[in-house]
Amino acid sequence: AQKVTQAQTEISVVEKEDVTLDCVYETRDTTYYLFWYKQPPSGELVFLIRRNSFDEQNEISGRYSWNFQKSTSSFNFTITASQVVDSAVYFCALSELGGSNYKLTFGKGTLLTVNP
Amino acid sequence: NAGVTQTPKFRVLKTGQSMTLLCAQDMNHEYMYWYRQDPGMGLRLIHYSVGEGTTAKGEVPDGYNVSRLKKQNFLLGLESAAPSQTSVYFCASHRQSLSGNTIYFGEGSWLTVV
Numbered sequence: 613a614q615k616v617t618q619a620q621t622e623i624s625v626v627e628k629e630d631v632t633l634d635c636v637y638e639t640r641d642t643t644y645y646l647f648w649y650k651q652p653p654s655g656e657l658v659f660l661i662r663r664n665s666f667d668e669q670n671e672i673s674g675r676y677s678w679n680f681q682k683s684t685s686s687f688n689f690t691i692t693a694s695q696v697v698d699s700a701v702y703f704c705a706l707s708e709l710g711g712s713n714y715k716l717t718f719g720k721g722t723l724l725t726v727n728p
Numbered sequence: 729n730a731g732v733t734q735t736p737k738f739r740v741l742k743t744g745q746s747m748t749l750l751c752a753q754d755m756n757h758e759y760m761y762w763y764r765q766d767p768g769m770g771l772r773l774i775h776y777s778v779g780e781g782t783t784a785k786g787e788v789p790d791g792y793n794v795s796r797l798k799k800q801n802f803l804l805g806l807e808s809a810a811p812s813q814t815s816v817y818f819c820a821s822h823r824q825s826l827s828g829n830t831i832y833f834g835e836g837s838w839l840t841v842v
Contacts, residue, residue: 621768647831657818657833703770714759714822715786716831718770 614639616706618719625694626727633689633722635704641665646680646687647705647716657703663687694726731755734819734834741809741841749804749837751819757832758824760802761786762794764815765836771818777802809841 615638625631637646648660661671663680671678675692691698704719735750751760758779763771763786773786777796791813793805802821806813819834 616770649833655816655838656835659830659833662830705771714831715761715773715776716763716771716820718763718772720768720770 614641614644614706614708614717616704616717616719618702618704618722620722621720622723622725624725624727627696628693629726630690630692631694631724631726633691633702633704633724635687635689635719637685637687637704637706639685639706639708641708643708645707645714647703647707648678648687648689649703649705651701651703651721653700660689660702691724694724696726696728699724699726732819732821732832732834734817734837736837737835738838739840741806741839743809743811743841745809746805746807747809747839748806749817749819749839751802751804751821751834753800753802753819753821753832755821755823755832756799757821758799759822760796761820762792762802762804763818763820764788765818766815774804774817806839811841813839814841815839 617636644665646663650658677690679688701721701723703721705716707714707716732753761776762774765771772788775794777783780799783794795803817837820831822831
């Protein structure tokens, strides 16, 4: 069975600090997708990134960057120069590609609070 | 430009009442899912559907039923609501292959059972 662990339940930083959210996953499949979603206080789920297990290149999008390391089964998310608007719950999720569906297994989320 | 629409957004039910949550998508997606989100638990899969007329159980299906009579709609039913079903419910959908596509989520439905 697949599992996603976000060990950090809550993180609090001061604006402009860099912050890294950890995600460790377990799966028996060799092909899978990894995701990060943001859930702001308004409650909707905002898609941030999808990474295919074949692609271990790190990715940067503005202040956001992702470090995918297959050897340690980790897919960590870093926000550089954090802002108050980054305050949200962040979810890491895993989807195996075998079978006939793409069910997501979510971590329990990390609540990030960015203080001014 | 509707994407995935959930109805209703908020509902308060008494224990034992029944209700149906509607998820509608206008993107001709084959796959649809119902998740529930509880504090400190992340999202957990209730039921899913890989096409019109087909449904399957997810991780936490007890107390729920679903139907996919039309491709664009995925209904989640609570026959006899219980306080343990107080949660935020999210619907999601995507095309047959995830390659090049993303998973679209609705805005959530807040359900309270008293």
